[in-house]
Amino acid sequence: MKKIALFGTGYVGLTTAACLAEMGYSVVGYDVNEAKIDQLRQGQIPFSEPELAPLVERNISAGRLAFTADCGDALNDAEMVFICVGTPTSPSGAADLSQVEAAVRLIARSATRSLIVVLKSTIPPGGSAEHFAEILTGELLPPLVAHIVVNPEFLREGSAVHDFFFPDRVVVGAWDRPAGEQVAALYSPLHCPVLLTDPATAQLTKYASNAFLAAKISFINEVGRIAEKVGANVYAVAQGMGLDERIGGDFLEAGLGYGGSCFPKDVKALAAIAERHGSPSALLRAVMEVNAGQRRLAAEKLHDALGGLGGKNVCVLGLAFKPDTDDVREAPALDVISMLCDRGATVRTYDPVAASRAQEVLPPHSRLHYCEDAYEAAKGSDAVFIATDWKQFRDLDWNRMGSLMKGKTILDSRGLISPLQMQEMGFRCLALSS
Numbered sequence: 555m556k557k558i559a560l561f562g563t564g565y566v567g568l569t570t571a572a573c574l575a576e577m578g579y580s581v582v583g584y585d586v587n588e589a590k591i592d593q594l595r596q597g598q599i600p601f602s603e604p605e606l607a608p609l610v611e612r613n614i615s616a617g618r619l620a621f622t623a624d625c626g627d628a629l630n631d632a633e634m635v636f637i638c639v640g641t642p643t644s645p646s647g648a649a650d651l652s653q654v655e656a657a658v659r660l661i662a663r664s665a666t667r668s669l670i671v672v673l674k675s676t677i678p679p680g681g682s683a684e685h686f687a688e689i690l691t692g693e694l695l696p697p698l699v700a701h702i703v704v705n706p707e708f709l710r711e712g713s714a715v716h717d718f719f720f721p722d723r724v725v726v727g728a729w730d731r732p733a734g735e736q737v738a739a740l741y742s743p744l745h746c747p748v749l750l751t752d753p754a755t756a757q758l759t760k761y762a763s764n765a766f767l768a769a770k771i772s773f774i775n776e777v778g779r780i781a782e783k784v785g786a787n788v789y790a791v792a793q794g795m796g797l798d799e800r801i802g803g804d805f806l807e808a809g810l811g812y813g814g815s816c817f818p819k820d821v822k823a824l825a826a827i828a829e830r831h832g833s834p835s836a837l838l839r840a841v842m843e844v845n846a847g848q849r850r851l852a853a854e855k856l857h858d859a860l861g862g863l864g865g866k867n868v869c870v871l872g873l874a875f876k877p878d879t880d881d882v883r884e885a886p887a888l889d890v891i892s893m894l895c896d897r898g899a900t901v902r903t904y905d906p907v908a909a910s911r912a913q914e915v916l917p918p919h920s921r922l923h924y925c926e927d928a929y930e931a932a933k934g935s936d937a938v939f940i941a942t943d944w945k946q947f948r949d950l951d952w953n954r955m956g957s958l959m960k961g962k963t964i965l966d967s968r969g970l971i972s973p974l975q976m977q978e979m980g981f982r983c984l985a986l987s988s
């Protein structure tokens with residue numbers, strides 16, 4: 555049974571570890587966060603991700619999955635080591651590669667056999683993979699060798715386990731073809747297209763994919779603004795566009811825009827790469843500007859509808875950047891909440907799973923209250939603002955919500971509820987675009 559070590563047990567690392575174990579590989583997850591490793595050893599998942607907990611539990615019990623805070627233990631006998639650590643945005647907008655570099659150095663100093671180092675973290679093309687290869691060559695004890703293989707991850711939080719087992723494609727970039735083929739072979743039971751290429755192409759494929767999806771979202775939001783001016787319905791426009799197979803309907807939902815741990819930082823990083831190489835991207839700048847504008851637009855709409863925000867009560871439903879996750883990194887809701895509080899509103903908010911993570915990120919505010927459920931959040935509110943399209947918000951008893959509210963205004967920034975039905979119940983429905 556091939557032994558695989560995995561550095562970084564966050565959303566990507568833990569999902570990859572559990573899924574590779576489920577495929578029959580022997581996997582050891584290592585993380586610098588010892589508290590996380592303790593939790594994982596007890597079978598507890600440190601974040602919310604559907605289907606992951608039973609997978610982790612089953613594979614620990616079967617002896618195929620283990621966790622350690624000792625990197626020597628993790629590397630012992632491992633033929634491959636996956637690096638799945640974070641690559642957040644640095645102050646310049648470029649990707650901060652310090653976690654990856656630390657992991658590479660740790661591997662170089664602790665390895666006792668030759669191995670393949672698989673970079674699953676999203677790292678920019680244009681020198682970073684080369685830099686990590688140099689570190690490995692410089693610090694590994696001879697005669698050990700390590701081949702770098704870039705294997706970007708495309709899974710989505712909220713459906714990460716499904717996405718691992720049913721990928722649209724796997725991209726593997728390697729200078730050493732046999733090393734690339736060994737990594738590609740891991741995925742052969744998944745029967746998906748595997749693109750074997752050079753590292754820079756694999757890295758750029760990841761950035762270009764995320765930037766393209768983000769651009770689709772900003773594009774339809776821009777169309778939404780035009781639709782409002784000319785009396786068109788952007789949701790019907792999106793439907794009409796999406797039925798064209800060349801365009802496709804995914805990521806054409808007009809609304810509050812993109813957030814999360816990937817799109818914002820990857821678009822920024824790709825723009826920084828373009829700039830660094832003397833080819834600034836006007837398109838990527840526009841994608842980011844339109845996206846930021848949607849958050850300001852939400853606060854403006856509420857301001858205008860309520861005749862100002864000072865002294866007003868707004869119920870914000872949803873904190874996570876999307877449903878089925880507790881990830882609040884770059885979540886649009888958090889920005890809008892800050893804008894509402896700054897402009898004098900009191901905010902009562904509820905999210906099914908993300909409140910405690912939001913409290914770690916949002917500075918405390920005397921007018922910001924976290925509630926136990928949507929009905930409690932709605933009490934006394936002048937308006938409800940739907941920021942995340944959790945299915946359970948659609949299924950709320952909206953008559954009860956209305957009876958608890960002071961006003962009857964709803965801004966649904968995710969197109970979750972039917973404006974016609976809500977109007978019949980006496981609500982005044984706002985949207986970010988018509």
Ligand SMILES: NC(=O)c1ccc[n+]([C@@H]2O[C@H](COP(=O)([O-])OP(=O)(O)OC[C@H]3O[C@@H](n4cnc5c(N)ncnc54)[C@H](O)[C@@H]3O)[C@@H](O)[C@H]2O)c1
Pocket residue numbers: 561562563564565566567584585586587590638639640641653654656657660674675676677707708709710711815816
């Ligand atoms: N989250 C997603 O949906 C997603 C999807 C595709 C790609 N990615 C990419 O995958 C990478 C990981 O993302 P994530 O969301 O899983 O990050 P995360 O922040 O959830 O997890 C990173 C983990 O790495 C650990 N770590 C940091 N330094 C380490 C080191 N030197 N050795 C071992 N562990 C270390 C941290 O303690 C943490 O547990 C990023 O590059 C991201 O862009 C993320």
